[in-house]
Amino acid sequence: MQFSDLGIDSRLCGQLTHQGITTPTDIQAQAIPLALAGHDLFAQSKTGSGKTLAFLLPAVQRVMKQRALSKRDPRVVIVTPTRELASQVYSQLRLLIAGTALSGTKVIGGENFNDQVKALRKNPHFVIGTPGRIADHLDGRSLQLGGLELLIFDEADRILDLGFTEQVERINAAADHRLRQSLLFSATLEHAQVGALSRNLLRNPKGVTISAAT
Numbered sequence: 001m002q003f004s005d006l007g008i009d010s011r012l013c014g015q016l017t018h019q020g021i022t023t024p025t026d027i028q029a030q031a032i033p034l035a036l037a038g039h040d041l042f043a044q045s046k047t048g049s050g051k052t053l054a055f056l057l058p059a060v061q062r063v064m065k066q067r068a069l070s071k072r073d074p075r076v077v078i079v080t081p082t083r084e085l086a087s088q089v090y091s092q093l094r095l096l097i098a099g100t101a102l103s104g105t106k107v108i109g110g111e112n113f114n115d116q117v118k119a120l121r122k123n124p125h126f127v128i129g130t131p132g133r134i135a136d137h138l139d140g141r142s143l144q145l146g147g148l149e150l151l152i153f154d155e156a157d158r159i160l161d162l163g164f165t166e167q168v169e170r171i172n173a174a175a176d177h178r179l180r181q182s183l184l185f186s187a188t189l190e191h192a193q194v195g196a197l198s199r200n201l202l203r204n205p206k207g208v209t210i211s212a213a214t
């Protein structure tokens with residue numbers, strides 16, 4: 001099995017090969033076709049199983065291939081629990097969109113707010129950040145989600161553990177549900193709260209669970 005078998009376009013496959021990535025992991029093989037087909041997704045697999053590309057590849061491909069439903073950017077928002085994780089996801093995104101007309105920015109706590117406002121004014125296609133700082137930009141109107149087509153929560157279990165439930169609900173409420181597909185990724189399912197969150201955020205989701213043994 002290769003990424004092209006999952007519907008990933010040849011330019012992105014070439015980018016992956018360049019990084020030495022040729023064979024999809026289990027979570028990628030299952031999640032990518034469902035995400036590309038437009039389903040909401042509730043996906044769980046252990047740390048290190050390749051969840052980042054499982055959501056970034058369909059996200060990048062969607063923005064590359066499909067006409068925007070609205071003129072307003074961003075089209076994709078990715079919420080991560082920590083600054084470090086936001087930075088990792090952002091680095092991977094930059095590799096995937098290098099040499100294209102697509103753009104992204106990172107909004108995390110501890111960095112200059114006004115610099116982020118300036119970066120957001122350039123209307124990037126992708127915004128990656130931590131829940132508190134994303135919510136702050138929504139409050140300040142420096143970030144508006146009227147054109148959002150894809151909302152992704154990475155490590156949803158940790159987002160909840162860190163007490164960001166309220167910010168998650170604000171982000172969810174700010175985005176237009178008519179346009180929107182949502183993907184929720186988690187390393188665990190133990191949390192009863194993760195189930196509650198997925199019921200709030202997702203519409204008719206497909207579930208993908210990779211057992212720890214594989």
Ligand code: ADP
Binds near residue numbers: 020023025046049053
């Ligand atoms: P998770 O989010 O599930 O903890 P990551 O997305 O951070 O996992 O991926 C873990 C590591 O595996 C990263 O270094 C990533 O580059 C690498 N990786 C991801 N997908 C593949 C793949 N299909 N083949 C080889 N390495 C991969």
Ligand code: MG
Binds near residue numbers: 051052154155
């Ligand atoms: Mg991860």
